[in-house]
Amino acid sequence: MSSNSEFCDAKDSSVTGIIMLFALTVMKIRTPKFRVRSATFENFNVGTPTNPSFSLRMNAEFGIKNANFGHFKYQNSTVRFFYGLTQVGELVVQKARAKARSTRKFNAVVKLSLANAAAAANTQLGNDLSSGVVRLSSKSKLNGKVELMKVLMKKKSTDMNCSMEIVTATQQLWNIVCKSTATGDGRNPLPSSPILGRSRPNPFRQNSLPLRRFRKTGFDLPGQVAGVERAAPLVGAWGQRPRKRIQISLYVLKGIFGISKPISNE
Structure with missing residues (x-):
């Protein structure tokens, strides 16, 4: 009897350990990350420090990193690009799905332009053109749901806030720094x-x-x-x-x- 009892206790401990591991890893829902990965340029035109402006087409590569053990389905969203506080372009991200434990990469083209801006903005743009580096930022909010094992679904929202620099001499994008933060909607998970x-x-x-x-x-x-x-x-x-x-x-x-x-x- 004692051996059977010890066997049952060991079995129960193993099951408990498996359940704890399952709950703390697989069932934990993480916030996906949305960011700009890289970009190339076409029709690259910039003004002079005395007459500052720029107009270009940017082919940007985006990435949505999903660290969950379930799919992340997101809705249509808009990515806006800014120079300072002035919006210089935007693009639409079509709804899709990021697979479990993977990063979904996709490309999108956006036209960025700034001309006839306010005097203060032109002053800063003139300084940037003199230094050969134009600093931009991008913002977006991605709303979606994480589905675990076709049993649990939880709404997740992530905010993208990226800063980047365009080197006018080489027409390259570098020094990309992105932050993805969870906004949340305060709702309980919705199980399927x-x-x-x-x-x-x-x-x-x-x-x-x-x-x-x-x-x-x-x-x-x-x-x-x-x-x-x-x-x-x-x-x-x-x-x-x-x-x-x-x-x-x-x-x-x-x-x-x-x-x-x-x-x-x-």
Whole structure:
């Protein structure tokens, strides 16, 4: 008996360790990074320090780095380029999907121009043309959702803020420095539902229709639905503490594999 007990304890410890590792790595949702990687130029025209202006076409390469174990689907967005506080160009980023644990790279062309600007801006541009370096910045906000294992989806937003320098003598872009920050929308994660069917209701919502129907029967909930129901109070705390992520991961795994036995607190 003692050997069987030790074997069960070792097995339970292994399962607990696997669940903890799963919750702290796979189930942790990270903010994707959106940035300018490089660029080349065409129709490169710049003015003089006494008559400052510039007009050029930039073929920029962008990158969306997704460090999550699930896809990141993002919506259409706009990238705006600035010289100082003056907008000098913009382009549209089409909606797409960045695969799990990868960086999606794509190119886009934008026309950048500044002419007949305010006197203060012209003064600074004249100084930059004298030094041979024109400093630009780019800003954008990318809204999307991270989907984990087709079970959990969470909305994620990232702000891109890049600074860069154009060397007029060589017509090259260099010294690109980008910062991607999470803005968040304060909403709870929205799970999709292969467990309860393909209509994709929200099974973690405590008053969802499937749960109300099962409550009216007066019988015990099936393991799949019961696991989802027990996870409902924990969803609001998702991302706050690793312990909550572990509990949610455990209930989701129990629901997927149809285990109806309650979790022991011993």
